[in-house]
Amino acid sequence: MSKNKMWWGLLIVWSTTTQAQSVLSLETILQHIEVSHPNLQQLDAKVKELDAYAEGARNWEAPKFGAGFFMTPYNYMMWSRKGALYHEGMSQGMGSFMVQGEQMIPNRKMLDAEERYMKSMSGMETAQKGMVRNMLFAEAKTAYYKWQVLEKKKKVLSESQSLLSYMIQSAEIRYKFNQEKLSSIYKAQAALSDLNRMKLMLDGDIRQQKVMLNTLMLKERTFDFYIDTLTTTSSFTNGLMALDTGIIGNRSDLRMIEQSLLISRNKKEIELQKLKPMYGVQYGHMFAFGNQWQFTLMGMVTIPFAKWSSRQIKANLKGLDYQRQTYVKQREGLANQILGNLADRWVMMETFQAQIDQYEKEQIPVLRKRYQSTLLAYEQNTDELFMVLDAWMELKMARMNQLDLVQQLLQTHVEYEKELEKR
Numbered sequence: 001m002s003k004n005k006m007w008w009g010l011l012i013v014w015s016t017t018t019q020a021q022s023v024l025s026l027e028t029i030l031q032h033i034e035v036s037h038p039n040l041q042q043l044d045a046k047v048k049e050l051d052a053y054a055e056g057a058r059n060w061e062a063p064k065f066g067a068g069f070f071m072t073p074y075n076y077m078m079w080s081r082k083g084a085l086y087h088e089g090m091s092q093g094m095g096s097f098m099v100q101g102e103q104m105i106p107n108r109k110m111l112d113a114e115e116r117y118m119k120s121m122s123g124m125e126t127a128q129k130g131m132v133r134n135m136l137f138a139e140a141k142t143a144y145y146k147w148q149v150l151e152k153k154k155k156v157l158s159e160s161q162s163l164l165s166y167m168i169q170s171a172e173i174r175y176k177f178n179q180e181k182l183s184s185i186y187k188a189q190a191a192l193s194d195l196n197r198m199k200l201m202l203d204g205d206i207r208q209q210k211v212m213l214n215t216l217m218l219k220e221r222t223f224d225f226y227i228d229t230l231t232t233t234s235s236f237t238n239g240l241m242a243l244d245t246g247i248i249g250n251r252s253d254l255r256m257i258e259q260s261l262l263i264s265r266n267k268k269e270i271e272l273q274k275l276k277p278m279y280g281v282q283y284g285h286m287f288a289f290g291n292q293w294q295f296t297l298m299g300m301v302t303i304p305f306a307k308w309s310s311r312q313i314k315a316n317l318k319g320l321d322y323q324r325q326t327y328v329k330q331r332e333g334l335a336n337q338i339l340g341n342l343a344d345r346w347v348m349m350e351t352f353q354a355q356i357d358q359y360e361k362e363q364i365p366v367l368r369k370r371y372q373s374t375l376l377a378y379e380q381n382t383d384e385l386f387m388v389l390d391a392w393m394e395l396k397m398a399r400m401n402q403l404d405l406v407q408q409l410l411q412t413h414v415e416y417e418k419e420l421e422k423r
Contacts, residue, residue, distance in 0.1 A: 023226045024213075026144050030423065032217040033136050040136070043129035047122045054118035058111045063103045070098035070286050079289040092290045100284035104300070110273040117266035123259040130252030130421065138418040140216050144227060145410040147209040150202050151229045153403050157199050160396045164192045167375075167392070171385050184385035191389060248338050251421045257331045261324060268320045274313050278302045338419055345416040352409035359402040367395040 034040060072079065072095025079095050168188045174180035214223050248254065280300035287293055304310055371391040377383035417423075 022224075023228060025228050026141065029140050029144065029213055029217060030137055032219075033140055034133060036218040037136060037216065038218070039132050040129060043125050043132060046125045047129070050122035050125060051119070054115065054122070057115035057118040060106055061104045063101060065102075066098075066100045068098060070096050070284075072096065072289070094289065096286035096288040096291070096294065098284055098286045100282065100296075102280060102282040102300075104278055104280035107273055107276055107278060110270070110276070110278075113266060113269040113273050117263065117270055120259065120263045120266050123262070124256060127252045127256040127259055130255065134252060134418060134421045136216060137423065138414055140213060141414045141417070142411060143209040143212040143216075145414065146407060147206055147213075147227055148229050149403050149407040149410065150206050150209070151227075152406075153400060154199060154202050156396065156399045156403070157195050157202070160392070161192065161195050163392060164188060164195065167378075167385065167388060168192065170379075179381065180385055184389070187386060188389055191393065248335060248342075248420065251338065251419075254331060254334060254338075257327050257334070261327045264320055264324050264327065268317060271313050271316045271320065275305050275310060277304065341419050342416065345412050345419065348412045349409055349416065352405050352412060356402060356405050356409065359398060359405070364395070364398050364402065367391070367398050371395045 168185065171180045171185045171188060175182060175185060210225070211221050214221050278301070282296070282298045282300060284296040285293070286295065304313065371388070371394075374383055374388045374391040378385060378388045
């Protein structure tokens with residue numbers, strides 16, 4: 001093997017090992033999602049699209065141009081001086097060829113209103129992006145925290161396997177001296193087999209969470225990485241926080257309603273400007289046949305406030321007023337619902353945290369002492385193996401139940417942060 005091939009082989013092995021051993025924090029995963037997720041990139045493109053449309057908001061009406069015959073007799077012989085003199089006794093030819101141009105001049109305030117209206121449209125997509133990002137972040141947090149709890153459950157099972165293996169070895173030695181029942185050994189071995197089954201189940205759940213996170217980060221489904229299992233947010237401060245509309249002001253759905261109100265106000269301003277007259281100018285030049293050239297110069301003005309021409313505008317203004325009332329009530333209802341959800345999640349977190357603390361401070365210590373005392377009694381031949389197994393199983397179940405509560409607390413915490421739209 002050449003040296004170059006050897007170095008390339010070592011480099012590939014090193015890069016593969018580095019990739020497999022990479023540890024991703026939750027913040028790193030969220031950054032990957034924000035940068036690479038196609039749903040967010042799609043909304044970025046939509047914002048740019050609407051901003052591009054807004055660049056043409058100050059557009060004038062296209063000029064009009066026309067050309068043709070003006071006051072010209074059908075008898076083309078009369079177009080010339082000779083023909084007019086012969087047929088009608090006129091000294092000059094009749095008719096002319098006319099070119100004409102017309103331009104309407106928009107109201108400057110109308111252009112300003114159109115520009116504000118078009119620029120406010122992209123704000124809806126920006127708020128929509130915030131909603132999509134919030135949902136994606138909640139999915140990532142759920143998978144990440146679930147993975148953390150699964151790793152802790154695996155640790156509990158590993159510790160339990162070590163304890164159970166020790167008890168089985170001790171029981172097998174005792175059995176040789178007729179100091180242990182074979183049924184108790186079989187029971188312990190069945191419990192050990194069940195632990196192996198549970199670990200396989202947890203490994204499968206962990207792979208599912210890894211696939212979910214890889215999908216959200218737009219990575220290969222087989223991309224291997226680890227997560228930080230040392231920073232699980234399982235503690236919670238009791239005491240209901242002050243819940244008012246100020247803490248939910250950054251919610252994207254509320255900002256969408258605010259943006260809808262802004263768009264409605266801008267739309268109303270456009271309708272109001274439509275009631276104001278527009279001015280225009282018209283110029284025409286006649287190339288007379290056998291006569292002097294002539295021109296026309298006229299000014300024009302629209303009269304949109306006339307009763308027969310303003311009905312639709314007034315109806316639109318009335319409808320926009322009702323539309324704004326709808327948005328205001330929608331905002332009030334949504335804010336009330338969000339605050340109610342926050343209070344509900346807070347109470348749930350208090351309940352879960354109280355149960356976790358009860359397990360940590362009371363139940364698990366008592367069960368651990370019971371297990372230790374029965375194990376000591378078993379080693380001193382004053383207790384039987386099935387009693388040790390029962391004490392061990394109760395301790396294991398208590399620790400697993402506590403981790404289930406931690407999972408529920410974390411899931412509720414994710415939902416709470418989702419309601420606040422907190423990163």
